[in-house]
Amino acid sequence: MKELLLKKHDAEQDSRACCSGSARGGECKPLSQPLGIPMARPEEDDVPCCGPKPGPPSSPFEKPGYRMWHFVDGFTDTSVGPVPRIETTMRIKDIAGTLKARLGISRDRYRVAPGLYSVGNPGVDSPVLVTANYKLSFDSLRRELSSVDAWILVLDTRGVNVWCAAGKRTFSTEEVIRQVDLVGLERLVAHRELILPQLGAPGVSSQAVKKGCGFKVIWGPIRAADIKAFLTNGRKAEADMRQVTFAIGERTVLIPVELSLIVKPSLIIFLTLFILSGIGPDIFSFSAAWFRGLHGTVAYLFGVLAGAVVVPILLPWVPMRQFYIKGILTGLTAGIFVILSLGGTISRLESLTLLLFTTAVSSYAAMNFTGATPYTSPSGVEKEMRQGIPIQIIAVATAVIAWVAAPFLN
Amino acid sequence: MQNFRYLENVTTLKLNVDKCIGCGMCEIVCPHKVFKVEKPKAAIIDRDACMECGACATNCPAEAISVTPGVGCASYIFKTWIKGKDAVIGCC
Numbered sequence: 001m002k003e004l005l006l007k008k009h010d011a012e013q014d015s016r017a018c019c020s021g022s023a024r025g026g027e028c029k030p031l032s033q034p035l036g037i038p039m040a041r042p043e044e045d046d047v048p049c050c051g052p053k054p055g056p057p058s059s060p061f062e063k064p065g066y067r068m069w070h071f072v073d074g075f076t077d078t079s080v081g082p083v084p085r086i087e088t089t090m091r092i093k094d095i096a097g098t099l100k101a102r103l104g105i106s107r108d109r110y111r112v113a114p115g116l117y118s119v120g121n122p123g124v125d126s127p128v129l130v131t132a133n134y135k136l137s138f139d140s141l142r143r144e145l146s147s148v149d150a151w152i153l154v155l156d157t158r159g160v161n162v163w164c165a166a167g168k169r170t171f172s173t174e175e176v177i178r179q180v181d182l183v184g185l186e187r188l189v190a191h192r193e194l195i196l197p198q199l200g201a202p203g204v205s206s207q208a209v210k211k212g213c214g215f216k217v218i219w220g221p222i223r224a225a226d227i228k229a230f231l232t233n234g235r236k237a238e239a240d241m242r243q244v245t246f247a248i249g250e251r252t253v254l255i256p257v258e259l260s261l262i263v264k265p266s267l268i269i270f271l272t273l274f275i276l277s278g279i280g281p282d283i284f285s286f287s288a289a290w291f292r293g294l295h296g297t298v299a300y301l302f303g304v305l306a307g308a309v310v311v312p313i314l315l316p317w318v319p320m321r322q323f324y325i326k327g328i329l330t331g332l333t334a335g336i337f338v339i340l341s342l343g344g345t346i347s348r349l350e351s352l353t354l355l356l357f358t359t360a361v362s363s364y365a366a367m368n369f370t371g372a373t374p375y376t377s378p379s380g381v382e383k384e385m386r387q388g389i390p391i392q393i394i395a396v397a398t399a400v401i402a403w404v405a406a407p408f409l410n
Numbered sequence: 411m412q413n414f415r416y417l418e419n420v421t422t423l424k425l426n427v428d429k430c431i432g433c434g435m436c437e438i439v440c441p442h443k444v445f446k447v448e449k450p451k452a453a454i455i456d457r458d459a460c461m462e463c464g465a466c467a468t469n470c471p472a473e474a475i476s477v478t479p480g481v482g483c484a485s486y487i488f489k490t491w492i493k494g495k496d497a498v499i500g501c502c
Contacts, residue, residue: 198438198439198465201468202468203468207471237438239443242441244442316413321415322417368485371482371484372483373414374441374461375459376416377417377421377461377462377482378478378480378483378486379462381483381486381487382487385484385487
């Protein structure tokens with residue numbers, strides 16, 4: 001059927017016109033043969049036309065106004081209409097997209113259309129796997145589904161991953177019920193079960209879903225990597241499939257996004273640093289602004305490095321449980337490194353000021369990493385913030401006063 | 411996860427054993443092994459591992475569990491300080 005459609009499509013296109021390179025000044029001429037008369041498909045080399053060879057014909061699945069996702073390799077005909085069938089392999093495009101999202105570039109727009117998809121050759125008894133419409137979540141699921149026949153129901157989580165979306169209540173009871181109704185799931189499958197990722201549980205009440213649409217929620221494993229084992233194991237998750245992990249790799253991939261979030265405030269901080277650094281007995285000195293400003297910038301960047309890079313990587317090995325203290329410890333180390341490497345180019349007061357500044361920045365940056373970890377409770381974070389923020393404010397205020405005062409004292 | 415322990419005695423998690431029907435749902439949805447169903451009822455076996463995600467309370471059919479759910483994230487806490495707890499849903 002697919003081939004037949006393709007041929008028909010080709011013939012239509014060929015018989016209509018030869019139109020290439022018109023943007024480059026070429027003309028668009030109809031072929032000499034009239035429409036409606038069947039003609040043999042010409043060999044591409046024989047086509048009497050200008051410009052480079054035409055590209056491949058459009059896929060028969062393309063529709064005006066829509067764009068085909070590269071991971072859709074066909075459609076499964078079902079009682080609720082054609083359902084896109086998706087590939088389980090990652091292409092360069094997917095890997096590049098993952099990389100971009102991990103760097104925080106257009107991450108909030110990295111999403112797929114919510115709704116129903118299929119993988120393999122599912123039937124009325126195949127399992128229904130529910131996920132979020134963040135493309136990274138979608139990809140991490142589909143790449144684990146080679147040789148699995150299943151339906152995939154993608155919720156509209158506004159492009160946010162399952163766990164965060166559950167916390168934000170977009171991966172929710174209401175959204176599960178809405179999508180089940182929207183795609184007509186009860187007409188598609190004979191069973192009444194949905195497999196949801198366990199991390200969706202903060203947002204979805206299994207008993208409310210059952211009441212709302214008649215489907216029973218089965219809590220699947222946390223990681224998509226365990227889904228095959230879960231399905232073949234009679235839908236039972238081993239204890240370790242139900243526990244979150246936070247290994248060094250899992251922590252490290254989060255660093256670029258954390259850094260991308262502080263680029264904007266950092267620019268304002270740089271500007272402030274250069275202005276403060278110029279103040280002195282001569283009212284304002286541009287050379288001091290530049291020279292001292294650079295020192296301040298270096299101290300700041302080392303603070304960011306210590307708090308937002310070193311703390312995440314060395315998380316289990318940096319002493320203390322409070323993140324703001326972890327940040328103080330790495331920040332002090334980084335600050336000492338800064339003043340040692342700047343050597344005798346600045347006064348002792350200025351050195352101590354930079355040490356204080358680097359430490360405060362690191363403490364704050366480390367405290368912010370709590371949002372990326374899978375084990376910090378809001379009560380705990382609030383408690384440590386009540387201790388940490390006053391310390392950070394006092395440190396920064398002292399540093400600013402000392403930094404501005406230093407030129408007057410020298 | 412045993413090498414990641416956060417602050418102790420802070421969680422708002424509470425289990426009302428009288429209401430508990432021992433279905434085991436809390437043990438299934440908790441990502442930190444806080445619960446264990448020791449027949450006939452559930453018990454909190456690792457309270458300080460709780461991160462207050464709210465999965466257990468949301469899915470307890472007997473409404474035996476209560477926890478003040480939220481996100482353990484500094485920028486979320488900032489927002490709750492500024493706007494009040496009820497005005498903030500998500501975060502980062």
